[in-house]
Amino acid sequence: xxxxxxxxxxxxxxEGASLQLRCKxxxxxxxxxxxxxxxxxxxxxxxxxxYSGDPVVQGVNGFEAxxxxxxxxxxxxxASVHWSDSAVYFCAVSAAGNYKYVFGAGTRLKVIA
Amino acid sequence: NSKxxxxxxxxxxxxxxxxxxxxxxxxxxxxxxxxQQNKNNEFKFLINFQNQEVLQQIDxxxxxxxxxxxxxxxxxxxxxxxxxxxxxxxxCASSLSVERLFFGHxxxxxxx
Numbered sequence: 001x002x003x004x005x006x007x008x009x010x011x012x013x014x015e016g017a018s019l020q021l022r023c024k025x026x027x028x029x030x031x032x033x034x035x036x037x038x039x040x041x042x043x044x045x046x047x048x049x050x051y052s053g054d055p056v057v058q059g060v061n062g063f064e065a066x067x068x069x070x071x072x073x074x075x076x077x078x079a080s081v082h083w084s085d086s087a088v089y090f091c092a093v094s095a096a097g098n099y100k101y102v103f104g105a106g107t108r109l110k111v112i113a
Numbered sequence: 114n115s116k117x118x119x120x121x122x123x124x125x126x127x128x129x130x131x132x133x134x135x136x137x138x139x140x141x142x143x144x145x146x147x148x149q150q151n152k153n154n155e156f157k158f159l160i161n162f163q164n165q166e167v168l169q170q171i172d173x174x175x176x177x178x179x180x181x182x183x184x185x186x187x188x189x190x191x192x193x194x195x196x197x198x199x200x201x202x203x204x205c206a207s208s209l210s211v212e213r214l215f216f217g218h219x220x221x222x223x224x225x
Contacts, residue, residue: 032211038154043117043204043216051212088154099144099168099211103156 002027002093006104014112015083021076021107023065023091030096033074035065038088038106047089050074051096061085086111116140119205119217120187126195126224134220135187138207144168145182146214147190150202162188195224 003026013019025031032051036044048059055067065076074091091104118137126132138145147159160170162182170180177196182188192199202221206214 034213036214036216041218043119043206043218044214045216046213049212090154090156094211096211099146099161099163099208101146101158101214103148106154108154 002031002095002100002102004091004093004102004104006089006091006107008107009105010108010110012110012112013081016080019076019078019081019085019109021089021091021109023074023076023104024072025074025091025093026072027093027095032094032096033065033067034092034094034101035059035063035074035076036090036092036103038090040087044090047076081109081111083111083113085109117205117207117215117217119203119220121220122218124220124222126222128196128224129194130224131191131193132195132199132222132224133189133191134203134222135189136205136207136217137187138182138205139209139215142207142209142215144208145188146206146208147180147188148204148206149199150204150219152201156204159190192222195222197224200224 005024034049035047038044050057088106090106094101116139143164146161149157161168180190202219204219206216
C-alpha cells in the first residue's frame with residue numbers, strides 16, 4: 001500500500017526567499033506523484049505531477065519538484081515565494097494506472113513580509 | 114478553475130440527523146471520488162465511482178455512509194445518522210484519467 005509523509009506541518013518563509021516543502025512516499029511499484037495546493041475555503045488545485053522521464057518537473061506559478069527514487073522523495077521547490085503562495089500544500093501518490101490516491105497530511109505555508 | 118460543483122457549501126446538522134451533500138462532476142469525467150478532510154487537514158478516502166459503479170470504498174462508507182452517482186443526476190453522499198466525529202470538509206473530485214483529480218470547493222459539515 002502507498003503512504004505519504006510530509007514531515008513539516010507548518011513552514012514560514014519571508015517573501016522573496018526560496019522554499020522547499022518535503023515529501024517522502026512509500027510504494028514498491030511505479031508511483032504517480034502529485035503536488036496540490038489548497039487555498040482558504042477552496043478545493044485542491046494541481047500544481048504539478050510526475051509519472052516518468054525527467055525527474056525535475058515544472059508546475060504552475062514557478063513551482064517545481066524533483067523525483068529522487070533512491071530517496072523516495074518528491075520535494076517541492078520555489079526560487080522566490082510571494083505572499084499569495086500562503087496556502088496548504090499536499091503531496092499525493094497513486095499507483096501507476098490506479099485510481100487509488102493517498103494524500104499526505106499537508107504543509108501549511110505562511111509567507112511573511 | 115475547477116468545474117466540479119458541490120452543494121451545499123455549509124451544512125449544519127444535529128447528532129442523529131441525516132446529512133446529504135451533492136456533487137456535479139466535471140463534464141465527461143467518468144470517475145468521481147469522495148474524501149473527508151478533517152480539521153488537521155488529513156484526507157480520508159471514502160468511495161469512488163467509475164461510470165456510476167463503485168470502484169473502491171472503505172468500511173466506514175458501508176455502515177453509516179451511502180453514496181451514489183446516477184447517470185444524468187448529481188452524485189451524492191449521505192450520512193444516515195450524523196455523529197460529532199463526522200464534522201469535516203467533504204471533498205468531491207472527478208477525473209478523466211489517473212493523471213489528475215479536479216476538486217470541488219467542498220461541503221463543510223458541522224454536527225452539533
